[in-house]
Amino acid sequence: MTTRGGTLHAPADVRFDDGERPPTRLPLVVYVLALGTFLMGTTEFVVAGLLPEIAGDVQVSVARAGLMITVFAVGMIVGAPLMAMLTLRLPKRQTLIIALGIFAVGHVVVALGSSFALLLAARFLTALATGAFWAVGNVVAARAAGSAASSRALGVVGAGAMLANVVGVPLGAFAGQLMGWRGPFWALAALGAAAMALIASKVPSDTDGDQAGSVRSELSALRSGRLWLVLAACATTAGGVLSTYTYVSPLLTDRAHLAAGVVPLVLVGFGVGALAGFLVGGRLGDRRPHMTTIVAPAATTVLLLALCLLSGHAAPTVALIALLGLFGLGANPVLISLGVRFAGQAPTLGSALTVSAFNLGTAIGSWIAGLALASPLGATGPAAVGTGIAVLTLIPAITIALIQRRRPAARIQAATA
Template sequence: MTSDQRAAERVPAAVYIMACCTFLMSTSEFIIAGLLPDLAADFGISEARAGLTVTVFAFGMIGGAPLMALLTARVQRKVTLASSLVVFSGGMLVSVLTDDFWVLIAARCVASVATSGFWTVGGLVAADLAGPARRAGAIAIVQGGGMMANVVGVPLGSFAGQMFGWRTAFWALAALAVVAAAVVVTTVPRDRHERPRLSLRQEVSGVRSLRLWLVLATCVAVAGGTLSVFAFASPMLTGVAGLDASLVPVALGVFGVGATVGQITGGRLGNARPHRTAAIAMVATAVVTGSLLAFCGHSWAAVALLGLLGFTGMAAFPVLVSLSMHHGSEAPLLAAALPIAFVNVGITAGSFLAGVALESQLAARGPLVVGLAASLLALIPFAALLIMNARHRPDTRMVDATHTPGTIAS
């Protein structure tokens, strides 16, 4: 192989830069999971109310993903990426400078919209830079940065927050986002070709598929079940499992490792059997959540089951995103953005209900009950999709090689 051929096989450096950015921004979403007690004490509120900082971040991404996809369709993508990072940094700065909880909530919402803008455009840029032959791998690298946030970013951020205060962790995120924006400006090239004019009518009409909405409904329930448990893992681990607070970041890291391995495994197994892989993953998630509810009083069993929950819960997502893009292929922009939005619908609803359950008689076990109910509900729309596919088998084939289950586009 010649040097030119080897160069052609390499993924552009800008793709790895964007993966670092998704790592940074995804860390900000769930870092609160390990800092709930500190943040609640600082603002003089309950941990359940402090959990609204997770809910509102997800809420901002619900509308932000499709909105940013449409609004930035004609804007230079590197401008969108850099601007998203700058706005994100501003949201983090306001968060650390305020003593008003509702200002914190507003700042988190702004940061979340910026995050959704980066996620929506980042995968598209990666695909364009890498070219058709390396498209899936490039998108997977960018989205993998988000998954690595659960493995490294959230535990480290939680540890730093516990040692030096939660505001210190947010200061670091704000500063790193500014640096990342500068790097994006210098490394991400301008768009290489004129993009076709967006047809809003075509995009809207292209998302009328009932199969698409069944997949999106499944995304809501799967995300609500798995990630609401993760968001309120700290009260369960310390209050029920009896784990020392200093070990909570380790437990969150175990979840992150499981989630990363689960996504990779789910994507690979789903290449050949997407529906079976997703169904098995969802059933397994319900079983693991029920087991966690039953054995959460045992510290190391709780940690192990939390890691297993990350594995089973995230294994379904690559397949669901692939199916969403397949059934919404007539609306490529919205089909790429809607899974992000609906995953965050699930996070918003799940974390809200988990917060309510946390303040009920169920106490720290409440979020687990919510997670179990959501994981069971996920099976309903997916079963309906399987029934529809069984009646129309020719429509179930995944014909686009760029939309494999191992790829998550934003």
């Protein structure tokens, strides 16, 4: 790796397996950051299990209460790069602590609020903090692990959010039934405050030694064509999988004829698959990054197409959804790592833009899938949309692989000329 202005960067066109031996164990800070993303993933989706209670309490329709999810997604899209710029001159550790503080305050406001407009504002504020934590946390984790294990570290950090779907969101919904919908928000506020102390004590001080960059140098990352290809892959891989996942319930009940009570168990299967996919994809990505980013979307496309064709049969549908979690999100930690690397001297902005791209793809894909659900395709419409979006991921993924393959050859030719 090379050092520019006190910040560690892998050279722009080396492989992840460039001779540096991957560590057998990841630094503790990686797991601390994974705990933070567990809280972020929980708060993003816990609202889905509490919508009827929230709607009844603040006297709005369930559909209108769903804006709490939409507003959060918009906050993540805007907030990640915006907060990366606003906190540019702050030490990384301080940024993480401030983000968790805002996260905790936002949940207290939701827990106390009675106005729906206030709830939406608090959710947007929480999303800004979430975007900042995720973007900076990715950079800190990748730097702490080193270039030879950066994808594995990002896989662990991302697995925290996937674990939220398996454990955090169901627990939050269950707690909401026992204590009322405000209870989970109080709990998340308390956990956010506790995480502040943990970050303060466990994130090493050497992450604070970066020289403050300028907005101009950060924005120079936008000139990287490879970064834009990564962002396109982030958007399409998320859009393909999560457009289908958003409307998987009607697919299971209307097409596969499963009882509504079985649906949460199928969603847990998806969550377990996604958790494994993040961990396995991150580990494979350190050695074979481009193979991972090509094989994962290719397998995802096949799985989504099979889901369209076999959704009338319960057993294959359940198995396909679990496999969709495994392959559909397996390339994400590698894409984040590539985004950080291709951003050059602006790793935080690169990380932030990948967060925005994932959320933008999810928002657009879910919107198109909703239209397809109301079309003659019915319950299979979202899976058909997902198939079309997922296959598009192969275009930027293959292009990146070809560019990276040509760059070493070009250097060799220049050296022998």
